[in-house]
Each structure stands twice: as structure tokens, then as C-alpha cells.
Amino acid sequence: MKEFTKGIFKENPLLRLALGLCPALAISTSLPNAIAMGLAATFVLVFSNTIVSLIRNFIPSRIRIPCYIVIIATFVVMVERFIKAFSPALEKQLGIYIPLIVVNCMILGRAEAFASKNSPVHSILDGLGMGLGFTLALCLIAFIRELVGAGTLWGINIIPGYDPAAIFILPAGALLTMGLLLGALKLKKKR
DSSP, rough: OOOHHHTTTOOOOOTTTTOOHHHHHHTTSSSSHHHHHHHHHHHHHHHHHHHHHHHTTTGGGHHHHHHHHHHHHHHHHHHHHHHHHHHHEEEEEEGGGGGGGGGOOHHHHHHTTTGGGGOOHHHHHHHHHHHHHHHHHHHHHHHHHHHHSEEETTTTETTOOOOOOGTTTHHHHHHHHHHHHHHHHHHHHHO
């Protein structure tokens, strides 16, 4: 359980380690985008961690990073093709950020720091926990940005007559939201 829960709370990729910020800041304008990106990253994390853990003893140390990137890229292409086949509109929304999962430091970092040194079961739990933590953090950011920036949730107008603070939908709003969340977490930890 420790391997699973650490990614959700103690070592949350976005809110504690500040990893994977590019998709978090770009995609978190709405809850559907955040959930889709979170699920895509979770899929890639779990399966790349599993494969890296299974073959860790067979990869020469001098070529391990390129091997990890090939493994990660394989799963990213699978996710990208799946989204393109079943939801072209979502694929258009997520755009370049799905292929960029290949170079996401959160995923490569987990392969290098954890999966390459642990068993497949622990690596799967680590991938699930980190992926769930990433997804929950993305959803929290998207919830705030969509509600405050557009007055909607899941595209449905929640606050009739609300004059939205459009800055929250813009890139600056993503930085502002992240800063406020990180500050709140720091303050909570201090107390």
C-alpha cells in the first residue's frame, strides 16, 4: 500500500514534486481534458514501469535511458492511436500534449528511479499511485480553472449570471492556480 499511496499524497507528481507541469498547465482548462490526460499518463506509467521492471536486468547501463524512452514511446503511441480512433474531438483538444508524454520527466523519472530497481508488482503499484495522484491533481487544477474562469463544470453552466475571471482559462491562470495550490499546501504543512 505504501508504494500505491505515496504517489497520491506524499510524492504527488504535480503538487509535491512539480513534475509534469507542461501538460498540467496546458490541458487543465476543463475537467474532461484533465481526466483524459491523467488516464493517458496513468496507462503509460503503469505499463512502462511494468516492462522496465521486467527487463531491468537485461538492459546494459549505458543504453538504459534510450531503452526506457522507446518503451514509453510505444505505450504513448498506443494511447494516441486509441484516442484518435475513439474520440477525435478529444484528440484535437489534447493535441501535442499526448505525444509529449514520451518526454514527461514524471514518467521517465519513475522508470529510472523506481521501476529499474524494483519488482514488477511494486512498479505497477507505483505507476498506479503516481498516475492517480497526477490525475487527481490535474482534476483539482481543472476544477478551479473551469469553475472560476468560465463558470462551468464539464461544460455545463453552474453559476448563472456569473461574470467569469477569464484569466483562469489562460496560461497565466494555470500558473496562478498552481501557485495558489502550492502555497496552500505549504501553509497546511507548516501548521
